Amino acid sequence: MLAKLPRIQDPNFLVGFDHSDDAAVYKLTDELAMVQTLDFFPPMVEDPYVFGQVAAANALSDIYAMGAVPKTALNIVCFPAKLDMGILDQILRGGSEKVMEAGAVLAGGHSIDDVDVKYGLSVTGLVDPRKIYTNIGCRAGDVLILTKPLGVGIVCSADRVGEASEDAMTHAVKSMITLNKYAAEVLGRYPVHALTDVTGFGFLGHLHEMLAGQVSAIVVSGQVPHIPQALHYAEEFLITGAAQRNRNFLEDYVQIEPGVSFGLEELLFDPQTSGGLLASVPARVAKELVAELEQLGLPCGIVGEIIPRVEKEIMVR
């Protein structure tokens, strides 16, 4: 959509070289750049306090995906004036706690009266411009590492129609409210060739952006960390429209080999809220890196490898 707007030329505006990144990076000095992002959405969980936490963890995630540290945050609130203000208090409490955990300052915000509830944040962070992670740069021989389980989209959608178990929701909520801060700190100690966070376009959609038409990837579906019940819900066709839109968009790029179960396929297209980081790293560091990530307590792992460009961009086996 941005394509229709006039493009501003400024040598300090660094994220001109990759339009698929979600945050804007502006160089202040040779050692310091400012990273800005914003994200807000309607609730995907019942509990307003949890929703606030999820929305904040999700908004902060883009900062971590750039290798930056969040410094200030501003609330974005749409809330019906006739609704119980106690609900809003809980949403904001959830949000502010996550901003605090991130080590940033919640500096204010703006709210408007609206028919539906929506909440999110605008976050500003800082990074050394020489150490920015972008979502492109995968090299043949790299392995792909995912730091959170897939399936939160399917579980939340099953929950909306009363089909999700309490245990499944507990898994999904734990994953969504976990800041990518911790995984980013671990990744910071290793060489990382490309980094992104998995959100609305699903695992395969974000992987497609990372490959940038330069290299191909083999995804080992059996190794993809996921919420166990999500697989079951997908097999029961508790599937989402957004996953199908992702599937349609990626049709030409992805080849799913026979033997991959329908449920796993659906998980790979499932849009994620506050999903994990997806990193492309040299194979030699992968094992040690994953061992460190596992200490953080969420399902994670090596999910595939980067190979030189072949006809299909992504092969799922």
Next chain:
Amino acid sequence: MRREIDATGLACPLPVIETKKALKDMSQGQLDVVVDNAISLQNLEKMAKQMGLDYSLETVDDARHIIHIQVGEGAQTAEERQVLTRKRAGKKVVVLSSDQMGAGHPELGRVLMNSFIFALTELENLPDQVLLYNGGVKLAVAGSDALADLQTLAEQGVEIVSCGTCLNFFELTQELAVGSITNMYEIVQCQMEAAIIIQP
């Protein structure tokens, strides 16, 4: 019997859920499901395809799409249809032709094979069949370290079959402790009809 579900105004996965419910109650006839967007229609198509149902798609206009689903001859329930689809799609067959996994050290090979079989029991999607021949039959006899795991698989509906000639050769026919005995004709048949053969 012809039924229609108006799923316009419903967001995914609701149209699919409503359709599944209706299919469960229907034994015969046609089910038409109307949705108001192409994505919902595609999700219904995915479900029909997975369930092995006969269907056709119709797009009246941008806001009206219909899937026509033919519900089976005879009184098949949705579950029976799913089983049939799986059968038609071909089986997943694991072939174990030795009691060792890989070539190298025999002792290591045996350890690997036992943990391979244990890992099979942990799979979300179990194989349909485990086929044992040559040294592989030693895994299914009394005293085998893999016996308990093969029994677990059998309890979960995985068919365990051992080659009779091989059991005879090792003089282990009396010791067979899980699954059934088969012949070369069946061994060939199973592998020819398999959708996928896993041989560690």
